Amino acid sequence: MKTINLDYTAAAPVDQGVLQAMIPFFTEHYGNPSSGHALGETPRRALEEAREKVGLLIGAEGVDEKQIIFTASASEANNLALKGLVAANKKKGNHIISSSIEHFSVLNQLKSLQKEGFEVTLLPVDRHGTVDPAQLAAAITDQTILISIQTANPEIGTIQPVEKLISVAHENEIPFHTDAAAAAGWIPLDVKKTGVDMLSLAADQFYGPKGAAALFVRRGIRLRPLIEGGIQEKGLRAGTENVPAIVGLGEAARLAYQSLDERSQRVSAIRDQLKAGLFKEIPHLHLNGHPEKRLPRNLNISVEFVEGEALLMRLNMAGIYVSSGSSCTSQALKSSHVLGALGLPPELAQGSLLLSLGKESSKEDIPYITENLGQVSGLLRNMSPLYHQHLKEGNDNARVQ
Amino acid sequence: MPEYSEKVMEHFTNPRNIGEVSEPDGIGEVGNPVCGDMMKFTIKVKDNRIEDVKYFTFGCGAAIAVSSMVSEMAKGKTLEEALKITNKQVAEELGGLPGNKMHCSNLGADALHKAITDYMEKQKVEAGSSS
Numbered sequence: 001m002k003t004i005n006l007d008y009t010a011a012a013p014v015d016q017g018v019l020q021a022m023i024p025f026f027t028e029h030y031g032n033p034s035s036g037h038a039l040g041e042t043p044r045r046a047l048e049e050a051r052e053k054v055g056l057l058i059g060a061e062g063v064d065e066k067q068i069i070f071t072a073s074a075s076e077a078n079n080l081a082l083k084g085l086v087a088a089n090k091k092k093g094n095h096i097i098s099s100s101i102e103h104f105s106v107l108n109q110l111k112s113l114q115k116e117g118f119e120v121t122l123l124p125v126d127r128h129g130t131v132d133p134a135q136l137a138a139a140i141t142d143q144t145i146l147i148s149i150q151t152a153n154p155e156i157g158t159i160q161p162v163e164k165l166i167s168v169a170h171e172n173e174i175p176f177h178t179d180a181a182a183a184a185g186w187i188p189l190d191v192k193k194t195g196v197d198m199l200s201l202a203a204d205q206f207y208g209p210k211g212a213a214a215l216f217v218r219r220g221i222r223l224r225p226l227i228e229g230g231i232q233e234k235g236l237r238a239g240t241e242n243v244p245a246i247v248g249l250g251e252a253a254r255l256a257y258q259s260l261d262e263r264s265q266r267v268s269a270i271r272d273q274l275k276a277g278l279f280k281e282i283p284h285l286h287l288n289g290h291p292e293k294r295l296p297r298n299l300n301i302s303v304e305f306v307e308g309e310a311l312l313m314r315l316n317m318a319g320i321y322v323s324s325g326s327s328c329t330s331q332a333l334k335s336s337h338v339l340g341a342l343g344l345p346p347e348l349a350q351g352s353l354l355l356s357l358g359k360e361s362s363k364e365d366i367p368y369i370t371e372n373l374g375q376v377s378g379l380l381r382n383m384s385p386l387y388h389q390h391l392k393e394g395n396d397n398a399r400v401q
Numbered sequence: 402m403p404e405y406s407e408k409v410m411e412h413f414t415n416p417r418n419i420g421e422v423s424e425p426d427g428i429g430e431v432g433n434p435v436c437g438d439m440m441k442f443t444i445k446v447k448d449n450r451i452e453d454v455k456y457f458t459f460g461c462g463a464a465i466a467v468s469s470m471v472s473e474m475a476k477g478k479t480l481e482e483a484l485k486i487t488n489k490q491v492a493e494e495l496g497g498l499p500g501n502k503m504h505c506s507n508l509g510a511d512a513l514h515k516a517i518t519d520y521m522e523k524q525k526v527e528a529g530s531s532s
Protein backbone atom coordinates (compact mmCIF):
# COMPACT_ATOMS: atom_id res chain seq x y z
CA MET A 1 0.00 0.00 0.00
CA LYS A 2 1.08 3.53 -0.76
CA THR A 3 1.95 5.43 2.41
CA ILE A 4 2.25 9.18 2.81
CA ASN A 5 3.56 10.77 5.98
CA LEU A 6 1.85 14.07 6.73
CA ASP A 7 2.96 14.04 10.34
CA TYR A 8 6.62 15.02 10.10
CA THR A 9 6.22 17.30 13.12
CA ALA A 10 5.78 14.15 15.22
CA ALA A 11 8.79 12.40 13.74
CA ALA A 12 11.08 12.47 10.73
CA PRO A 13 13.77 10.08 9.58
CA VAL A 14 17.32 10.98 10.55
CA ASP A 15 19.20 12.36 7.55
CA GLN A 16 21.73 9.86 6.14
CA GLY A 17 24.57 12.39 6.45
CA VAL A 18 23.63 12.98 10.07
CA LEU A 19 23.55 9.27 10.82
CA GLN A 20 26.96 8.75 9.20
CA ALA A 21 28.41 11.58 11.28
CA MET A 22 27.05 10.00 14.46
CA ILE A 23 28.17 6.40 13.98
CA PRO A 24 31.91 6.76 14.80
CA PHE A 25 31.00 8.26 18.16
CA PHE A 26 29.31 5.04 19.28
CA THR A 27 32.35 2.89 18.67
CA GLU A 28 35.58 4.46 17.46
CA HIS A 29 35.39 7.79 19.33
CA TYR A 30 33.57 6.45 22.35
CA GLY A 31 35.64 8.41 24.86
CA ASN A 32 34.26 10.62 27.61
CA PRO A 33 34.68 14.32 26.76
CA SER A 34 35.67 14.98 30.39
CA SER A 35 38.65 12.58 30.28
CA GLY A 36 42.08 14.08 30.59
CA HIS A 37 43.67 11.49 28.30
CA ALA A 38 43.67 11.09 24.56
CA LEU A 39 40.37 9.18 24.34
CA GLY A 40 38.49 12.28 25.44
CA GLU A 41 40.00 14.57 22.84
CA THR A 42 37.97 13.75 19.73
CA PRO A 43 34.61 13.62 21.55
CA ARG A 44 35.45 16.89 23.31
CA ARG A 45 36.29 18.56 20.03
CA ALA A 46 33.13 17.10 18.50
CA LEU A 47 31.02 18.72 21.21
CA GLU A 48 32.53 22.10 20.50
CA GLU A 49 32.07 21.65 16.77
CA ALA A 50 28.44 20.76 17.37
CA ARG A 51 28.08 23.95 19.41
CA GLU A 52 29.51 25.96 16.55
CA LYS A 53 27.15 24.34 14.07
CA VAL A 54 24.09 24.97 16.23
CA GLY A 55 25.39 28.49 16.74
CA LEU A 56 25.43 28.97 12.98
CA LEU A 57 21.80 27.88 12.67
CA ILE A 58 20.62 30.42 15.24
CA GLY A 59 22.97 33.25 14.34
CA ALA A 60 25.11 32.85 17.46
CA GLU A 61 28.36 32.27 15.60
CA GLY A 62 31.38 33.96 17.10
CA VAL A 63 31.30 35.17 20.66
CA ASP A 64 28.15 33.51 21.91
CA GLU A 65 28.30 29.94 20.70
CA LYS A 66 29.76 28.61 23.94
CA GLN A 67 26.46 29.64 25.45
CA ILE A 68 24.70 26.66 23.91
CA ILE A 69 23.71 24.06 26.49
CA PHE A 70 22.92 20.58 25.18
CA THR A 71 19.86 18.86 26.61
CA ALA A 72 17.88 15.72 25.79
CA SER A 73 14.76 17.44 24.47
CA ALA A 74 13.28 20.83 23.75
CA SER A 75 11.00 20.12 26.71
CA GLU A 76 14.08 19.88 28.92
CA ALA A 77 15.53 23.04 27.37
CA ASN A 78 12.27 24.85 28.12
CA ASN A 79 12.35 23.57 31.69
CA LEU A 80 15.93 24.70 32.18
CA ALA A 81 15.06 28.12 30.76
CA LEU A 82 11.97 28.75 32.89
CA LYS A 83 12.55 26.87 36.13
CA GLY A 84 16.27 27.56 35.93
CA LEU A 85 15.81 31.30 35.52
CA VAL A 86 13.14 31.86 38.11
CA ALA A 87 15.06 29.78 40.67
CA ALA A 88 18.12 31.96 40.18
CA ASN A 89 16.21 35.25 40.07
CA LYS A 90 13.55 34.85 42.77
CA LYS A 91 14.71 37.96 44.60
CA LYS A 92 13.97 40.15 41.58
CA GLY A 93 10.29 39.31 41.39
CA ASN A 94 7.67 36.60 41.05
CA HIS A 95 5.82 37.32 37.80
CA ILE A 96 6.19 35.39 34.53
CA ILE A 97 4.50 36.22 31.23
CA SER A 98 3.86 33.66 28.50
CA SER A 99 1.15 32.91 25.94
CA SER A 100 -1.90 30.69 25.97
CA ILE A 101 -0.71 28.64 22.97
CA GLU A 102 2.68 27.51 24.28
CA HIS A 103 3.76 23.89 24.24
CA PHE A 104 2.83 21.83 27.31
CA SER A 105 6.51 21.82 28.33
CA VAL A 106 6.05 25.54 29.03
CA LEU A 107 2.42 25.60 30.17
CA ASN A 108 2.66 22.72 32.63
CA GLN A 109 5.78 24.16 34.27
CA LEU A 110 3.98 27.45 34.67
CA LYS A 111 1.16 25.62 36.47
CA SER A 112 3.72 24.12 38.87
CA LEU A 113 5.38 27.48 39.36
CA GLN A 114 1.98 29.00 40.14
CA LYS A 115 1.53 26.43 42.90
CA GLU A 116 4.90 27.53 44.26
CA GLY A 117 3.63 31.09 44.51
CA PHE A 118 4.68 32.62 41.19
CA GLU A 119 2.22 34.84 39.34
CA VAL A 120 1.66 33.84 35.73
CA THR A 121 0.06 35.84 32.95
CA LEU A 122 -0.85 33.93 29.79
CA LEU A 123 -1.36 36.38 26.96
CA PRO A 124 -4.29 35.67 24.64
CA VAL A 125 -3.84 35.35 20.89
CA ASP A 126 -5.96 36.68 18.04
CA ARG A 127 -7.94 34.38 15.76
CA HIS A 128 -4.78 33.64 13.74
CA GLY A 129 -2.78 32.76 16.85
CA THR A 130 -0.68 35.93 17.04
CA VAL A 131 0.39 37.55 20.32
CA ASP A 132 -0.03 41.34 20.36
CA PRO A 133 3.14 43.21 21.52
CA ALA A 134 0.93 45.95 23.00
CA GLN A 135 -0.77 43.37 25.22
CA LEU A 136 2.63 42.13 26.30
CA ALA A 137 3.65 45.69 27.22
CA ALA A 138 0.45 46.10 29.21
CA ALA A 139 1.00 42.86 31.13
CA ILE A 140 4.46 43.78 32.44
CA THR A 141 4.71 44.70 36.11
CA ASP A 142 7.66 45.64 38.33
CA GLN A 143 7.60 41.99 39.47
CA THR A 144 8.05 40.49 35.99
CA ILE A 145 11.26 38.47 35.81
CA LEU A 146 10.76 36.45 32.64
CA ILE A 147 8.83 36.47 29.37
CA SER A 148 8.59 33.25 27.36
CA ILE A 149 6.84 33.23 23.98
CA GLN A 150 7.35 30.67 21.25
CA THR A 151 8.86 31.61 17.88
CA ALA A 152 6.26 29.58 16.00
CA ASN A 153 3.48 27.23 16.96
CA PRO A 154 4.00 23.55 16.09
CA GLU A 155 0.28 22.88 15.69
CA ILE A 156 -1.10 25.85 13.74
CA GLY A 157 2.23 27.08 12.38
CA THR A 158 1.69 30.73 13.26
CA ILE A 159 4.95 32.69 13.49
CA GLN A 160 5.04 35.27 16.29
CA PRO A 161 6.34 38.83 15.89
CA VAL A 162 9.25 37.79 18.10
CA GLU A 163 11.46 40.79 17.34
CA LYS A 164 8.78 43.23 18.46
CA LEU A 165 7.99 41.14 21.54
CA ILE A 166 11.68 41.06 22.48
CA SER A 167 11.94 44.85 22.07
CA VAL A 168 9.06 45.27 24.49
CA ALA A 169 10.75 42.94 26.97
CA HIS A 170 14.10 44.67 26.68
CA GLU A 171 12.63 48.18 26.99
CA ASN A 172 11.57 46.92 30.40
CA GLU A 173 14.86 45.11 31.03
CA ILE A 174 13.19 41.72 31.28
CA PRO A 175 14.87 38.58 29.85
CA PHE A 176 13.06 36.89 26.97
CA HIS A 177 13.00 33.17 26.24
CA THR A 178 11.62 31.67 23.06
CA ASP A 179 10.70 28.07 22.36
CA ALA A 180 11.94 27.78 18.78
CA ALA A 181 11.56 23.99 18.54
CA ALA A 182 9.00 24.16 15.73
CA ALA A 183 10.81 26.97 13.93
CA ALA A 184 14.47 25.91 14.03
CA GLY A 185 15.68 24.55 10.72
CA TRP A 186 12.65 25.95 8.88
CA ILE A 187 12.78 29.72 9.24
CA PRO A 188 15.84 31.92 9.77
CA LEU A 189 16.78 32.49 13.40
CA ASP A 190 19.22 35.16 14.50
CA VAL A 191 19.89 35.60 18.19
CA LYS A 192 22.31 38.46 17.46
CA LYS A 193 19.74 40.44 15.54
CA THR A 194 16.78 39.79 17.81
CA GLY A 195 18.75 39.92 21.05
CA VAL A 196 16.77 37.00 22.46
CA ASP A 197 18.13 35.88 25.83
CA MET A 198 17.29 32.18 25.64
CA LEU A 199 16.19 29.93 22.80
CA SER A 200 15.20 26.24 22.79
CA LEU A 201 15.48 23.90 19.82
CA ALA A 202 15.45 20.16 19.12
CA ALA A 203 17.31 18.09 16.52
CA ASP A 204 14.38 15.83 15.67
CA GLN A 205 12.53 18.76 14.12
CA PHE A 206 15.19 19.13 11.41
CA TYR A 207 16.32 15.60 10.58
CA GLY A 208 18.55 15.05 13.56
CA PRO A 209 18.09 12.27 16.12
CA LYS A 210 15.56 12.23 18.93
CA GLY A 211 17.06 12.93 22.35
CA ALA A 212 19.29 15.80 21.23
CA ALA A 213 18.31 19.40 21.85
CA ALA A 214 19.80 22.67 23.03
CA LEU A 215 19.18 25.83 24.97
CA PHE A 216 20.97 29.00 23.92
CA VAL A 217 21.64 31.16 26.95
CA ARG A 218 22.94 34.69 26.48
CA ARG A 219 25.96 35.63 28.54
CA GLY A 220 24.90 37.31 31.76
CA ILE A 221 21.64 35.34 32.14
CA ARG A 222 21.74 33.44 35.43
CA LEU A 223 20.19 30.00 35.62
CA ARG A 224 20.08 27.31 38.25
CA PRO A 225 20.63 23.79 36.84
CA LEU A 226 17.82 21.24 36.92
CA ILE A 227 20.26 18.34 37.02
CA GLU A 228 23.15 18.74 39.42
CA GLY A 229 26.33 16.72 39.48
CA GLY A 230 29.46 17.23 37.42
CA ILE A 231 30.26 20.48 35.67
CA GLN A 232 29.37 19.42 32.15
CA GLU A 233 27.67 22.07 30.03
CA LYS A 234 29.05 24.95 32.10
CA GLY A 235 27.55 23.37 35.20
CA LEU A 236 24.05 23.79 33.84
CA ARG A 237 23.42 20.17 32.93
CA ALA A 238 25.27 17.45 34.79
CA GLY A 239 25.82 13.99 33.31
CA THR A 240 28.09 12.55 30.66
CA GLU A 241 27.19 14.13 27.36
CA ASN A 242 25.31 12.04 24.80
CA VAL A 243 28.08 12.63 22.28
CA PRO A 244 26.66 10.73 19.26
CA ALA A 245 23.30 12.47 19.59
CA ILE A 246 24.93 15.87 20.02
CA VAL A 247 27.13 15.25 16.97
CA GLY A 248 23.91 14.39 15.12
CA LEU A 249 22.28 17.60 16.33
CA GLY A 250 25.27 19.60 15.12
CA GLU A 251 25.36 17.97 11.71
CA ALA A 252 21.58 18.32 11.30
CA ALA A 253 21.91 22.01 12.22
CA ARG A 254 24.68 22.47 9.65
CA LEU A 255 22.65 20.81 6.90
CA ALA A 256 19.51 22.72 7.85
CA TYR A 257 21.41 26.00 7.83
CA GLN A 258 22.95 25.22 4.45
CA SER A 259 19.68 24.31 2.76
CA LEU A 260 17.24 26.39 4.79
CA ASP A 261 15.99 28.70 2.03
CA GLU A 262 15.83 26.02 -0.63
CA ARG A 263 14.17 23.47 1.66
CA SER A 264 11.64 25.89 3.08
CA GLN A 265 10.68 27.31 -0.29
CA ARG A 266 10.25 23.88 -1.82
CA VAL A 267 8.21 22.53 1.08
CA SER A 268 6.04 25.63 1.38
CA ALA A 269 5.31 25.48 -2.36
CA ILE A 270 4.06 21.90 -1.97
CA ARG A 271 2.11 22.88 1.14
CA ASP A 272 0.43 25.75 -0.74
CA GLN A 273 -0.46 23.45 -3.60
CA LEU A 274 -1.86 20.85 -1.21
CA LYS A 275 -3.91 23.52 0.53
CA ALA A 276 -5.26 24.83 -2.79
CA GLY A 277 -6.10 21.29 -3.92
CA LEU A 278 -7.93 20.43 -0.71
CA PHE A 279 -9.92 23.66 -0.59
CA LYS A 280 -10.89 23.28 -4.24
CA GLU A 281 -12.02 19.67 -3.98
CA ILE A 282 -13.57 19.52 -0.51
CA PRO A 283 -16.35 21.84 0.62
CA HIS A 284 -16.59 23.19 4.19
CA LEU A 285 -12.90 23.26 5.10
CA HIS A 286 -11.54 25.84 7.49
CA LEU A 287 -7.91 26.99 7.70
CA ASN A 288 -6.48 27.23 11.22
CA GLY A 289 -3.55 29.52 11.98
CA HIS A 290 -2.19 32.54 10.15
CA PRO A 291 -2.92 32.71 6.39
CA GLU A 292 0.62 33.92 5.57
CA LYS A 293 2.86 34.13 8.62
CA ARG A 294 3.16 30.40 9.19
CA LEU A 295 5.81 27.69 9.16
CA PRO A 296 6.59 26.48 5.63
CA ARG A 297 5.68 22.88 6.37
CA ASN A 298 2.52 23.44 8.39
CA LEU A 299 -1.07 23.10 7.23
CA ASN A 300 -3.84 22.91 9.80
CA ILE A 301 -7.42 22.54 8.65
CA SER A 302 -10.75 21.72 10.19
CA VAL A 303 -13.09 19.46 8.30
CA GLU A 304 -16.52 20.72 9.29
CA PHE A 305 -19.17 18.33 10.64
CA VAL A 306 -16.79 15.44 11.39
CA GLU A 307 -14.51 14.40 14.21
CA GLY A 308 -10.73 14.23 13.94
CA GLU A 309 -10.01 10.76 15.28
CA ALA A 310 -12.43 9.16 12.84
CA LEU A 311 -10.73 11.11 10.03
CA LEU A 312 -7.29 10.08 11.30
CA MET A 313 -8.31 6.40 11.44
CA ARG A 314 -9.86 6.43 7.98
CA LEU A 315 -6.82 8.19 6.49
CA ASN A 316 -4.55 5.73 8.29
CA MET A 317 -6.41 2.93 6.51
CA ALA A 318 -5.54 4.66 3.23
CA GLY A 319 -1.87 4.92 4.28
CA ILE A 320 -2.01 8.66 4.99
CA TYR A 321 -0.63 9.63 8.39
CA VAL A 322 -1.88 12.81 10.04
CA SER A 323 -2.62 14.06 13.54
CA SER A 324 -5.60 15.84 15.03
CA GLY A 325 -6.35 18.28 17.84
CA SER A 326 -9.67 16.65 18.68
CA SER A 327 -10.43 15.60 22.25
CA CYS A 328 -10.84 11.96 21.23
CA THR A 329 -7.27 11.79 19.95
CA SER A 330 -5.80 13.16 23.17
CA GLN A 331 -5.18 10.89 26.13
CA ALA A 332 -6.67 13.55 28.39
CA LEU A 333 -9.79 13.74 26.17
CA LYS A 334 -9.41 17.49 25.85
CA SER A 335 -9.43 19.24 22.51
CA SER A 336 -6.37 21.28 21.62
CA HIS A 337 -5.74 24.28 23.88
CA VAL A 338 -4.22 26.03 20.88
CA LEU A 339 -7.37 25.77 18.77
CA GLY A 340 -9.41 26.78 21.82
CA ALA A 341 -7.27 29.90 22.24
CA LEU A 342 -8.05 30.92 18.65
CA GLY A 343 -11.72 31.00 19.62
CA LEU A 344 -12.54 28.16 17.27
CA PRO A 345 -16.01 26.69 17.93
CA PRO A 346 -15.81 23.20 19.52
CA GLU A 347 -17.17 21.37 16.48
CA LEU A 348 -14.39 22.86 14.34
CA ALA A 349 -11.70 22.08 16.90
CA GLN A 350 -12.96 18.47 16.97
CA GLY A 351 -12.56 18.21 13.21
CA SER A 352 -9.04 19.60 13.07
CA LEU A 353 -6.23 17.95 11.16
CA LEU A 354 -2.57 18.84 11.36
CA LEU A 355 -0.82 18.07 8.08
CA SER A 356 2.91 18.64 8.44
CA LEU A 357 5.19 18.14 5.48
CA GLY A 358 8.83 17.22 5.26
CA LYS A 359 11.62 17.44 2.73
CA GLU A 360 10.46 14.02 1.45
CA SER A 361 7.00 15.35 0.60
CA SER A 362 6.15 15.38 -3.06
CA LYS A 363 3.73 17.24 -5.29
CA GLU A 364 2.85 13.95 -6.90
CA ASP A 365 1.13 12.82 -3.71
CA ILE A 366 -1.30 15.72 -3.67
CA PRO A 367 -4.01 14.11 -5.87
CA TYR A 368 -3.97 10.94 -3.72
CA ILE A 369 -4.26 12.96 -0.51
CA THR A 370 -7.00 15.19 -1.88
CA GLU A 371 -8.98 12.28 -3.26
CA ASN A 372 -8.76 10.25 -0.05
CA LEU A 373 -9.51 13.11 2.32
CA GLY A 374 -12.44 14.00 0.07
CA GLN A 375 -13.80 10.46 0.18
CA VAL A 376 -13.27 10.05 3.89
CA SER A 377 -14.85 13.42 4.67
CA GLY A 378 -17.85 12.56 2.51
CA LEU A 379 -18.29 9.19 4.15
CA LEU A 380 -18.09 10.56 7.70
CA ARG A 381 -20.27 13.57 6.87
CA ASN A 382 -22.89 11.22 5.52
CA MET A 383 -23.22 9.74 9.01
CA SER A 384 -22.86 13.02 10.91
CA PRO A 385 -25.93 14.53 12.59
CA LEU A 386 -24.28 17.96 12.29
CA TYR A 387 -23.98 17.60 8.54
CA HIS A 388 -27.58 16.51 8.09
CA GLN A 389 -28.68 19.38 10.28
CA HIS A 390 -26.64 21.71 8.07
CA LEU A 391 -28.24 20.28 4.91
CA LYS A 392 -31.69 20.66 6.41
CA GLU A 393 -31.01 24.25 7.44
CA GLY A 394 -29.65 24.95 3.95
CA ASN A 395 -32.88 23.62 2.42
CA ASP A 396 -34.98 25.58 4.90
CA ASN A 397 -33.07 28.76 4.05
CA ALA A 398 -33.47 28.08 0.35
CA ARG A 399 -37.22 27.69 0.83
CA VAL A 400 -37.43 30.93 2.80
CA GLN A 401 -35.56 32.74 0.06
CA MET B 402 -4.72 6.31 17.91
CA PRO B 403 -5.98 4.00 20.67
CA GLU B 404 -5.70 0.23 20.51
CA TYR B 405 -9.07 -0.88 19.22
CA SER B 406 -10.30 -4.47 19.07
CA GLU B 407 -10.81 -6.14 15.70
CA LYS B 408 -14.54 -5.97 16.23
CA VAL B 409 -14.42 -2.21 16.82
CA MET B 410 -12.33 -1.74 13.70
CA GLU B 411 -14.72 -3.92 11.71
CA HIS B 412 -17.77 -1.88 12.77
CA PHE B 413 -15.88 1.39 12.29
CA THR B 414 -14.89 0.35 8.78
CA ASN B 415 -18.31 -1.01 7.82
CA PRO B 416 -20.85 0.69 10.04
CA ARG B 417 -24.37 -0.81 9.79
CA ASN B 418 -27.72 0.96 9.69
CA ILE B 419 -26.53 4.53 9.07
CA GLY B 420 -29.27 7.06 8.46
CA GLU B 421 -32.67 8.06 9.69
CA VAL B 422 -35.77 5.89 9.54
CA SER B 423 -38.57 7.59 7.65
CA GLU B 424 -41.29 8.99 9.88
CA PRO B 425 -39.58 7.84 13.08
CA ASP B 426 -41.66 6.66 16.02
CA GLY B 427 -38.97 7.67 18.48
CA ILE B 428 -35.91 9.96 18.39
CA GLY B 429 -33.02 9.94 20.87
CA GLU B 430 -30.23 12.51 20.76
CA VAL B 431 -27.22 12.61 23.11
CA GLY B 432 -23.88 14.37 23.39
CA ASN B 433 -22.56 17.62 21.93
CA PRO B 434 -19.54 18.79 19.96
CA VAL B 435 -17.78 20.07 23.11
CA CYS B 436 -17.31 16.54 24.47
CA GLY B 437 -16.56 15.35 20.96
CA ASP B 438 -19.39 12.89 20.40
CA MET B 439 -22.99 13.24 19.26
CA MET B 440 -25.48 10.53 18.37
CA LYS B 441 -28.99 10.66 17.00
CA PHE B 442 -30.97 7.41 16.98
CA THR B 443 -34.32 7.02 15.24
CA ILE B 444 -36.54 3.96 15.61
CA LYS B 445 -39.56 2.45 13.93
CA VAL B 446 -41.75 0.39 16.29
CA LYS B 447 -44.21 -2.32 15.31
CA ASP B 448 -46.09 -4.61 17.71
CA ASN B 449 -43.92 -3.44 20.59
CA ARG B 450 -40.76 -4.44 18.70
CA ILE B 451 -38.00 -2.32 17.21
CA GLU B 452 -38.69 -2.95 13.57
CA ASP B 453 -36.00 -0.61 12.31
CA VAL B 454 -33.28 1.50 13.88
CA LYS B 455 -30.86 3.95 12.29
CA TYR B 456 -28.45 6.59 13.55
CA PHE B 457 -26.28 9.55 12.71
CA THR B 458 -23.05 9.84 14.70
CA PHE B 459 -20.45 12.57 15.02
CA GLY B 460 -17.50 11.19 16.92
CA CYS B 461 -14.42 9.08 17.19
CA GLY B 462 -13.84 5.52 16.01
CA ALA B 463 -15.31 4.09 19.20
CA ALA B 464 -18.44 6.25 18.96
CA ILE B 465 -19.10 5.08 15.41
CA ALA B 466 -18.50 1.41 16.24
CA VAL B 467 -20.73 1.69 19.32
CA SER B 468 -23.57 3.23 17.29
CA SER B 469 -23.32 0.47 14.73
CA MET B 470 -23.26 -2.26 17.39
CA VAL B 471 -26.18 -0.77 19.35
CA SER B 472 -28.27 -0.63 16.18
CA GLU B 473 -27.58 -4.29 15.49
CA MET B 474 -28.30 -5.33 19.06
CA ALA B 475 -31.58 -3.39 19.20
CA LYS B 476 -33.08 -4.47 15.90
CA GLY B 477 -35.95 -6.93 16.35
CA LYS B 478 -35.94 -6.72 20.14
CA THR B 479 -39.03 -5.82 22.16
CA LEU B 480 -38.91 -2.37 23.71
CA GLU B 481 -38.44 -3.89 27.16
CA GLU B 482 -35.54 -6.02 25.96
CA ALA B 483 -33.94 -3.09 24.17
CA LEU B 484 -34.23 -0.94 27.27
CA LYS B 485 -32.18 -3.56 29.09
CA ILE B 486 -29.21 -3.22 26.73
CA THR B 487 -26.43 -1.80 28.89
CA ASN B 488 -23.31 0.08 27.97
CA LYS B 489 -21.34 -2.81 29.44
CA GLN B 490 -22.99 -5.31 27.08
CA VAL B 491 -22.26 -3.03 24.11
CA ALA B 492 -18.60 -2.79 25.06
CA GLU B 493 -18.42 -6.55 25.57
CA GLU B 494 -20.00 -7.26 22.19
CA LEU B 495 -17.33 -5.02 20.66
CA GLY B 496 -14.55 -7.06 22.24
CA GLY B 497 -13.85 -4.32 24.78
CA LEU B 498 -13.11 -0.61 24.52
CA PRO B 499 -10.03 1.32 25.68
CA GLY B 500 -10.58 2.72 29.17
CA ASN B 501 -10.86 6.34 28.10
CA LYS B 502 -13.42 5.39 25.41
CA MET B 503 -15.92 3.67 27.70
CA HIS B 504 -18.07 6.81 27.79
CA CYS B 505 -18.79 6.23 24.08
CA SER B 506 -20.63 3.01 24.91
CA ASN B 507 -22.66 4.92 27.52
CA LEU B 508 -23.70 7.36 24.82
CA GLY B 509 -24.82 4.60 22.47
CA ALA B 510 -27.03 2.88 25.02
CA ASP B 511 -28.35 6.24 26.24
CA ALA B 512 -29.29 7.39 22.74
CA LEU B 513 -31.21 4.16 22.08
CA HIS B 514 -33.02 4.32 25.43
CA LYS B 515 -33.93 7.95 24.77
CA ALA B 516 -35.45 7.03 21.43
CA ILE B 517 -37.50 4.29 23.12
CA THR B 518 -38.72 6.50 25.96
CA ASP B 519 -39.52 9.19 23.41
CA TYR B 520 -41.72 6.67 21.61
CA MET B 521 -43.35 5.55 24.85
CA GLU B 522 -44.13 9.12 25.90
CA LYS B 523 -45.66 9.87 22.49
CA GLN B 524 -47.82 6.77 22.89
CA LYS B 525 -49.01 8.01 26.28
CA VAL B 526 -49.92 11.40 24.80
CA GLU B 527 -51.78 9.76 21.95
CA ALA B 528 -53.59 7.42 24.30
CA GLY B 529 -54.49 10.40 26.46
CA SER B 530 -55.81 12.50 23.59
CA SER B 531 -57.85 9.67 22.06
CA SER B 532 -59.68 8.84 25.30
